[in-house]
Amino acid sequence: MQAENKPVRALFVGFGNVGQKVAEILFLERERHPNVRSLDLRVVGIVTKSRGSLVNNNGVDVVKALQEIREGGRFSWTNFELTNIKGLDAVRQLDYDVLVELSTLSIAQKGEPALSHVREALNRGKHVVTANKAPAAFAYHELTSLAHDKGVSFLIESTVMDGTPVFNLAKHGLKAASILGVSGVLNSTTNFVLSRMEQGESLEAAVTIAQKEGFAEADPRHDLEGWDASAKITVLANALMGASLTPYDVDRQGITHVSVADAQTAVKAGKHLKLICKAWREGEQVKTKVALEEIERGHPFAPIRESGSILMIETDLLAPFVITETEPTLSDTAFGVINDLMSLGS
Numbered sequence: 001m002q003a004e005n006k007p008v009r010a011l012f013v014g015f016g017n018v019g020q021k022v023a024e025i026l027f028l029e030r031e032r033h034p035n036v037r038s039l040d041l042r043v044v045g046i047v048t049k050s051r052g053s054l055v056n057n058n059g060v061d062v063v064k065a066l067q068e069i070r071e072g073g074r075f076s077w078t079n080f081e082l083t084n085i086k087g088l089d090a091v092r093q094l095d096y097d098v099l100v101e102l103s104t105l106s107i108a109q110k111g112e113p114a115l116s117h118v119r120e121a122l123n124r125g126k127h128v129v130t131a132n133k134a135p136a137a138f139a140y141h142e143l144t145s146l147a148h149d150k151g152v153s154f155l156i157e158s159t160v161m162d163g164t165p166v167f168n169l170a171k172h173g174l175k176a177a178s179i180l181g182v183s184g185v186l187n188s189t190t191n192f193v194l195s196r197m198e199q200g201e202s203l204e205a206a207v208t209i210a211q212k213e214g215f216a217e218a219d220p221r222h223d224l225e226g227w228d229a230s231a232k233i234t235v236l237a238n239a240l241m242g243a244s245l246t247p248y249d250v251d252r253q254g255i256t257h258v259s260v261a262d263a264q265t266a267v268k269a270g271k272h273l274k275l276i277c278k279a280w281r282e283g284e285q286v287k288t289k290v291a292l293e294e295i296e297r298g299h300p301f302a303p304i305r306e307s308g309s310i311l312m313i314e315t316d317l318l319a320p321f322v323i324t325e326t327e328p329t330l331s332d333t334a335f336g337v338i339n340d341l342m343s344l345g346s
């Protein structure tokens with residue numbers, strides 16, 4: 001969508017792990033990534049919940065914003081761009097081309113306020129790029145048809161498997177195929193915790209590491225109780241299989257009941273405990289499930305260790321195939337967001 005010499009004006013709602021990594025790649029590491037240089041992004045607003053918000057119609061000083069939030073934990077009181085604008089007001093009032101929605105996953109509030117941020121932006125004819133699963137998990141078809149009516153993009157590549165191409169692969173590489181089912185290991189935190197428990201580490205200690213690395217959800221119960229996995233399998237079922245489900249429709253199990261002894265007993269029997277997500281067709285319906293399973297050592301899911309993910313796709317024409325993501329970092333998620341920003345309008 002980027003016209004010659006015309007920057008893409010972006011509003012960031014959420015500036016935590018992912019938002020800061022996107023900013024770091026685009027504004028601090030730009031010269032190291034030749035393909036990224038063609039994206040000329042002007043950030044006109046950055047909104048957080050408790051660390052202040054920055055607005056500048058001519059472009060926020062993103063390098064300064066990064067420095068302030070990393071050194072002081074919030075935007076500085078002396079920053080002349082500082083305002084107290086809230087997410088929905090910024091979405092409604094500011095002048096931008098694309099909303100980059102990177103706020104926290106909310107299940108109990110049924111996707112809010114992210115869902116309203118996205119709906120409002122699309123209603124205003126603005127593109128949306130999001131890594132937040134909630135909008136697509138609670139209202140995928142409403143939002144995609146709204147985007148279609150308004151002639152804008154609603155891009156969600158980083159919602160599942162971070163930035164690994166899943167939706168782009170399906171959109172461009174599976175035109176002739178009908179997807180019959182998807183299954184895989186999609187929640188990094190539980191896979192990491194189960195891998196560490198096999199080695200004798202406690203669940204609590206492993207979660208603390210996942211939080212430090214930045215891949216655990218802000219509320220780790222979303223990971224441990226299977227909600228993040230449920231949101232992901234819902235997004236896949238809605239986007240790839242035409243379902244209209246929410247995370248509450250998933251037959252869901254977490255890993256809070258698993259002990260170190262359980263994980264080690266499975267290993268002694270030649271198996272690995274994994275939280276497996278599945279979506280499959282039953283007549284006209286799409287069913288979804290998240291459950292702890294004992295995976296045999298020879299199974300394609302067995303070698304997925306630590307924070308890795310894997311997705312198997314089954315179609316009517318193409319033999320089942322898998323997409324694997326090996327120990328992703330925040331850069332993977334940021335990559336997906338940046339790639340979506342570079343794909344607006346295409």
Ligand SMILES: NC(=O)c1ccc[n+]([C@@H]2O[C@H](COP(=O)([O-])OP(=O)(O)OC[C@H]3O[C@@H](n4cnc5c(N)ncnc54)[C@H](OP(=O)(O)O)[C@@H]3O)[C@@H](O)[C@H]2O)c1
Binds near residue numbers: 016104218
């Ligand atoms: N981290 C990953 O590896 C990863 C991978 C794929 C997808 N995701 C998804 O990407 C999103 C961002 O993840 P993250 O790791 O960056 O989360 P995070 O570090 O917890 O950051 C969330 C950001 O959203 C802000 N926020 C929360 N509620 C808000 C509201 N109502 N209005 C405005 N801002 C609000 C927070 O502000 P405060 O700091 O003031 O609270 C913070 O800046 C999440 O939805 C997550 O599920 C993350």
